[in-house]
Amino acid sequence: xxxxxxxxxxDVIVLGGGAGGVPAAIRAAQLGGRVAVIEHDNLGGLCMxxxxxxxxxxxxxxxxxxxxxLGKEMGLNFSxxxxxxxxxxxxxxxxxxxxxxxxxxxxxxxxxxLIEGRGKVAGRGQIEVNGEALQxxxxxxxxxxxWLKPNFPGADLEGVINSDDLLNMPKxxxxxxxxxxxxxLIEIAQFLHSFDSxxxxxxxxxxxxxxxxxxxxxxxxxxxxxxxxxxLTSTEITGLTKKNDGLxxxxxxxxxxxxxxxxxxxxxxxxxxxxxxxxxxxGLNEQGEFIQVDERMATSVEGIYATGDIxxxxxxxxxxxxSTGGIIAAENAMGMDxxxxxxxxxxxxxxxxxxxCVGLTNKDAKRAGxxxxxxxxxxxxxxxGMLTSQNNGMxxxxxxxKYGEILGIxxxxxxxxEMAGQAVLAIQMEATLxxxxxxxxxxxxxxxxxxxxxxxxxxxxxxxx
Amino acid sequence: MIExxxxxxxxxxxxxxxxxxxxxxxxxxxxxxxxxxxxTDKVSFEVTAPADGIIHPIASEGSTCEVEETxxxxxxxxxxYEQLIKDQPPVLAATPPQVEAVEPGPVPTQPANVSVPAQxxxxxxxxxxxxxxxxxxxxxxxxxxxxxxxxxxxxADILLALEEDMVxxxxxxxxxxxxxxxxMAKEALESIPIQGLRRVIFDNMYQSLSQSAQLTLHTEACxxxxxxxxxxxxxxxxxxxxxxxxxxxxxxxxRLHPKINVSVDGDTIHVWRQIHMGLAMEANDALIVPxxxxxxxxxxxxxxxDIVDLIDRTRENKLSPDDLANxxxxxxxxxxxxIDFFTPIIRPPExxxxxxxxxxxxxxxxxxxxxxxxxxxxxxxxxxxIIDGAPGARFLKTVKxxxxxxxxxxx
Numbered sequence: 001x002x003x004x005x006x007x008x009x010x011d012v013i014v015l016g017g018g019a020g021g022v023p024a025a026i027r028a029a030q031l032g033g034r035v036a037v038i039e040h041d042n043l044g045g046l047c048m049x050x051x052x053x054x055x056x057x058x059x060x061x062x063x064x065x066x067x068x069x070l071g072k073e074m075g076l077n078f079s080x081x082x083x084x085x086x087x088x089x090x091x092x093x094x095x096x097x098x099x100x101x102x103x104x105x106x107x108x109x110x111x112x113x114l115i116e117g118r119g120k121v122a123g124r125g126q127i128e129v130n131g132e133a134l135q136x137x138x139x140x141x142x143x144x145x146x147w148l149k150p151n152f153p154g155a156d157l158e159g160v161i162n163s164d165d166l167l168n169m170p171k172x173x174x175x176x177x178x179x180x181x182x183x184x185l186i187e188i189a190q191f192l193h194s195f196d197s198x199x200x201x202x203x204x205x206x207x208x209x210x211x212x213x214x215x216x217x218x219x220x221x222x223x224x225x226x227x228x229x230x231x232l233t234s235t236e237i238t239g240l241t242k243k244n245d246g247l248x249x250x251x252x253x254x255x256x257x258x259x260x261x262x263x264x265x266x267x268x269x270x271x272x273x274x275x276x277x278x279x280x281x282x283g284l285n286e287q288g289e290f291i292q293v294d295e296r297m298a299t300s301v302e303g304i305y306a307t308g309d310i311x312x313x314x315x316x317x318x319x320x321x322x323s324t325g326g327i328i329a330a331e332n333a334m335g336m337d338x339x340x341x342x343x344x345x346x347x348x349x350x351x352x353x354x355x356x357c358v359g360l361t362n363k364d365a366k367r368a369g370x371x372x373x374x375x376x377x378x379x380x381x382x383x384x385g386m387l388t389s390q391n392n393g394m395x396x397x398x399x400x401x402k403y404g405e406i407l408g409i410x411x412x413x414x415x416x417x418e419m420a421g422q423a424v425l426a427i428q429m430e431a432t433l434x435x436x437x438x439x440x441x442x443x444x445x446x447x448x449x450x451x452x453x454x455x456x457x458x459x460x461x462x463x464x465x
Numbered sequence: 466m467i468e469x470x471x472x473x474x475x476x477x478x479x480x481x482x483x484x485x486x487x488x489x490x491x492x493x494x495x496x497x498x499x500x501x502x503x504x505t506d507k508v509s510f511e512v513t514a515p516a517d518g519i520i521h522p523i524a525s526e527g528s529t530c531e532v533e534e535t536x537x538x539x540x541x542x543x544x545x546y547e548q549l550i551k552d553q554p555p556v557l558a559a560t561p562p563q564v565e566a567v568e569p570g571p572v573p574t575q576p577a578n579v580s581v582p583a584q585x586x587x588x589x590x591x592x593x594x595x596x597x598x599x600x601x602x603x604x605x606x607x608x609x610x611x612x613x614x615x616x617x618x619x620x621a622d623i624l625l626a627l628e629e630d631m632v633x634x635x636x637x638x639x640x641x642x643x644x645x646x647x648x649m650a651k652e653a654l655e656s657i658p659i660q661g662l663r664r665v666i667f668d669n670m671y672q673s674l675s676q677s678a679q680l681t682l683h684t685e686a687c688x689x690x691x692x693x694x695x696x697x698x699x700x701x702x703x704x705x706x707x708x709x710x711x712x713x714x715x716x717x718x719x720r721l722h723p724k725i726n727v728s729v730d731g732d733t734i735h736v737w738r739q740i741h742m743g744l745a746m747e748a749n750d751a752l753i754v755p756x757x758x759x760x761x762x763x764x765x766x767x768x769x770x771d772i773v774d775l776i777d778r779t780r781e782n783k784l785s786p787d788d789l790a791n792x793x794x795x796x797x798x799x800x801x802x803x804i805d806f807f808t809p810i811i812r813p814p815e816x817x818x819x820x821x822x823x824x825x826x827x828x829x830x831x832x833x834x835x836x837x838x839x840x841x842x843x844x845x846x847x848x849x850x851i852i853d854g855a856p857g858a859r860f861l862k863t864v865k866x867x868x869x870x871x872x873x874x875x876x
Contacts, residue, residue, distance in 0.1 A: 402601075
């Protein structure tokens with residue numbers, strides 16, 4: 001090699017500047033690594049640009065509108081209520097732009113090199129980007145997932161859209177059929193409903209949020225139905241045709257056929273297109289919808305790690321999981337030995353009421369062989385819950401009988417997603433029920449119900465009738 | 466600044482075990498509050514604060530301390546305490562702590578140089594669940610390496626330790642038994658080490674039965690006289706105890722039968738000049754026998770006063786070893802539990818013990834008629850090596866007669 005041509009060898013190159021890649025890069029840099037992030041699109045990934053942030057913003061709007069009815073109960077009237085979708089989108093985009101700058105700033109502050117372009121693996125320890133080959137000791141794959149074509153007849157018709165397309169619409173459609181099992185659809189349905197669209201939420205599953213505890217599922221369904229959202233479960237789209245007056249959908253529901261005419265069909269189905277990333281150059285399997293990783297976030301190839309949507313099935317596409325996974329991947333790439341704690345990944349929906357589930361459901365715990373005890377505390381019995389009319393709210397704890405190990409905490413109600421953080425800590429720190437009962441939570445708060453549910457588990461609730 | 470020392474509780478006492486501190490370093494204490502509990506081979510004793518102040522222990526729990534040894538300090542003011550902790554190394558909380566506590570300082574009873582990651586920063590880091598599981602399985606947390614953040618011991622580490630425990634060949638046999646059918650299971654609810662007072666009782670009882678030839682005789686006496694005697698001498702609502710009356714009677718009987726008030730010492734039998742009578746009582750789940758001095762020379766009220774004082778001090782852990790020493794005979798009363806007769810065990814080097822049963826109304830034949838009468842059971846155990854059956858029986862008969870007619874005491 002000629003003098004002066006010595007090539008830089010990165011400790012870590014991260015493919016993707018989203019919820020998984022950015023923390024991975026920063027953590028690796030903190031540990032003294034020379035790090036680059038390759039991103040061909042906006043920083044922040046799906047989460048910041050087309051996911052958690054914009055839809056979170058919409059859910060905030062939805063919540064404000066939802067709380068008008070509570071205001072009414074208290075004698076506060078805001079009529080007429082006007083809703084300017086354009087202003088909402090404007091604020092949303094400003095926030096996103098601000099956050100993107102923040103991410104760029106954080107990378108810079110940590111001396112992480114940002115390379116714009118589409119990177120791909122070009123053999124072990126090698127990344128190809130913009131026609132250039134970069135040398136590195138470790139690779140962290142964090143390039144996310146993409147949209148897959150929904151699996152119903154007529155899915156390629158023009159009016160069948162996903163959440164990205166919805167964000168690009170200047171005006172909200174009036175009549176929408178939402179189809180799929182993603183909890184994200186529930187949020188979108190509620191937002192559209194609060195902005196006066198007529199929505200029909202359909203799923204092939206027996207229930208929305210089908211994997212969660214029955215209490216949570218039924219309470220959420222009831223709350224949504226009470227708000228006027230139409231939910232069709234065990235329902236399939238058997239045909240979709242486009243006519244002058246809109247999209248005609250044929251829905252099969254338990255041997256009955258239902259026909260509806262809508263402006264748009266929103267279907268969400270995501271997976272990772274594994275081809276095109278150069279995975280074959282290192283012998284990684286390009287089949288399947290995601291890359292398999294172990295608890296260290298390591299793939300089967302030494303020096304290659306993966307995190308985020310690329311490394312898990314759709315039901316595990318959560319930003320918080322991607323971020324933690326990214327940090328674990330970076331630490332292991334930099335020579336540490338840390339493990340991902342799978343027990344505490346919260347499943348959340350920011351609907352009204354919010355839902356947050358952490359750890360094992362009742363059923364899962366029994367299946368895993370635990371001697372299960374459960375306890376619950378309805379928010380309707382909680383003083384702050386009464387103040388805020390939390391009629392559907394509930395905290396439910398799944399625990400193991402002998403030691404009182406907390407296995408799962410399931411919350412529905414206002415603030416559930418915030419409370420989930422307490423649940424995460426309790427499970428991660430291996431708090432026992434006894435300890436939770438001894439925690440003095442501030443009054444009046446909804447989180448007091450977490451303590452009460454723990455007491456109920458042990459058969460000694462204080463504030464339950 | 467006041468030094469807290471191990472008190473000399475008796476002429477024979479040389480050292481004591483520091484059982485526990487009731488306060489941690491920096492706690493404010495009031496005069497008279499119990500600071501620490503010590504234990505000799507005979508008694509446990511609560512050492513109280515001589516004044517108000519801030520406590521700073523320097524000796525650790527579980528250690529053995531000489532009499533007069535300084536085990537801690539009492540600072541008068543906060544400044545003095547701050548100075549104290551600079552001068553004196555902080556110590557203790559030796560019992561495996563529930564909370565993450567300070568590691569015990571270097572003390573003789575602790576093995577040196579334990580290098581365990583979870584403990585390396587001065588305390589054992591473990592999750593609550595891990596602590597609970599370890600306690601349930603009797604695992605020593607300090608012997609477990611933690612895999613959590615900063616070496617924190619988590620559930621997985623306990624499971625691993627249990628697994629290793631199972632694999633250890635010496636423990637496998639025991640575990641196999643555990644895995645037998647549930648209906649056959651015999652699990653210790655609690656495992657209590659035989660130590661301290663329990664060890665003393667344990668050894669004494671065994672020594673007693675294995676080194677002497679004990680014979681027990683039973684009889685019954687009419688209790689009417691002592692019932693009325695008790696009524697006569699109890700005044701101002703303060704009741705004299707039956708134990709005081711029975712102790713007086715027994716002492717008087719011993720005066721008439723000196724060869725019961727004896728001890729074996731090698732090849733010699735000592736017939737004691739004095740009578741010192743122990744009274745068996747229960748304190749803190751242990752048998753303890755404080756001694757009343759010269760009951761033969763005291764009147765019943767004086768004996769009762771002595772007994773009340775001993776009971777109070779037993780309850781308050783304030784007995785001194787001297788209170789337990791040099792007994793020549795023992796009285797044991799199980800009447801409170803509706804016992805009529807039993808076979809009490811001699812307390813060596815004493816040679817006899819009188820067991821007293823309840824006072825209960827029974828049907829007695831008198832003048833060819835069945836009449837009700839209050840009766841009391843008496844059981845005398847004596848060392849048959851040195852006391853023959855007949856003299857033993859005669860002594861018991863004297864006791865019986867004096868119970869039935871206390872005037873005989875002055876005959």
